[in-house]
Amino acid sequence: TCQHSYSFSNEETELFQTGWKNQTIEDEIYSSSILKAFNYTTSDESDTYTYAGEFGTYRGGGYVYEFRGRLSDMKTNLSALHQLDWIDEKTRAVFIQLTLYNPSVQLLMAVTLLAEFLPTGGIYTTARFEPINFYTFTSILQLVCTIFYIFFIIYFIIIEIRLLFKLRLKYFHQFWSIIQLGIIGCSLGSAGVYFWRFQETNRISHLFEQTNGYIYINLQLAVYVNDILTFLLGYCCFFSMIKFVQLFRFNQRVSLFAETLKYCAKELISFSIMFAIVFISFLS
Template sequence: EFRGRLSDMKTNLSALHQLDWIDEKTRAVFIQLTLYNPSVQLLTAVTLLAEFLPTGGIYTTAHFEPINFYTFTSILQLVCTIFYIFFIIYFMVIEIRLLFELRLKYFHEFWSIIQLGIIGCSLGSIGVYFWRFQETNRISQLFEQTNGYVYINLQLAVYVNDILTFLLGYCCFFSTIKFIQLFRFNRRISLFAETLKYCAKELISFSIMFAIVFISFLSLFYLLFVSKLSSCSSLLNTAQLLFKMTLVKCGASQIVEADAFFGPFCFTLFIFLVVFVCLSLKKLTQSDIQEERDCRMRSQYVDSIDNFSNRIDQLLEAFDRIYVDQQAELSRLKKAGV
């Protein structure tokens, strides 16, 4: 742990260099800093990493995590937060009543799942916020006792802050989808929701098929090019590369340079099966859905001109039945002497 003046830190580094603190057995060196800006009340956790590769090179990364523990900077934010908490409690009461009324049928509704997502993420955010508040008090007390001359580890604070950010992000995601139901009075949004509801089974089946094909290519590209391409160094980077290839926004030059045979072969196979086959099946599915819907519409709303002659025949037959019934009634009255 280095602290004090800059000249003292340089002296300590020179001593470490003389003692061969970094030798051929060293695999990584971590440098962690904690910065504090008193003008904006901002803490920054800095992590510098130098990895010594077996090939003799050094791979360096830097990670900066700014943390602002003061969430409420105005009275308006505090009022909106309190209003949001009461709003969530109100929706919890409504959803609990619906759960007792519908029981298992409650989970068959799509909007029920969205509502549970909003409530769950909101309650989780409230709990994590109090956790972060407790961590803030601990760091503040430690900073006040040491006057900033002791290294303060902010890894737990960064972890809690990331969890809070993820929960707020999912809460915004579910809330945005909820707006589709709230704006269902609009004809276009209502049509969009009905279209999704109508083709839900087809979309789910296509998604499962596409996921299986995509995961197979994800495994193939990752295992073949993990040591040859930086864009395939992890599963996440490989998935990003494949999505770019699906959108035809990634050239084949780097894949061809990685391997003379497997590069062009895998690229061609992916483009053919995913872009041309899978996406074409999606278009065929959409056309089948539209055709079936048109057939239903035509069966319900047939052209009136085509049925005009049939309607006239039905009208004349109705007049004939009325005339025959009247003649039968007159003959019966005459026989009765009326």
């Protein structure tokens, strides 16, 4: 039989006793970690964020069991959770999150294992491994290149502002002006996200010093920030490569190739539209 699918509106947030019961069972005594596993934990308490799976987007809160203590105790607790049907027919997603650290290369690894329980009764599993390196500048040369890049961006900003005041609205009608704005925007965005990541790194380091590493430190926000920084740097490289093509306009062959593309632009656009329609219909 089909069960209800997960959504933010029908998510269970109540506090339960062991076995998903509302009444306290006095005959059986369980550890505090098992009792806590049947109590809803908010995203602020667990320091987790919304996660997008293959079949749904899940809120950061939930019912959490933390792997802590001796191996024998964890095996006993897992057996007890299995007997108490901690994962039952109403479960829609099970997350296993852990953080690994390789001191030889100073690399952190955020691991997320997800099992999604479909309304039809199937189970779909996914795994995500996110390596994170908070040490941005590994050499003096890298730091010097970054400083030069910042000065170049400031120089380009001044030039583009002068052109904007000179050309006014005509400035936005030029193709290379849009490319230049893309480079400047992605560069400034990367700088802002970098400082955001630096702040998140300090928060994680401070939390690690306070707890001496005895609690689970969630790197989900750090992974999201690192992904945003990677996307911005990728777009910046993309716009820079297009801008680099402009330097070849003095080459006769490249100039001839550009004029050819300009001459047959309408035919290429119409062909691209037809090709996209056929290609997308083939994929669907």
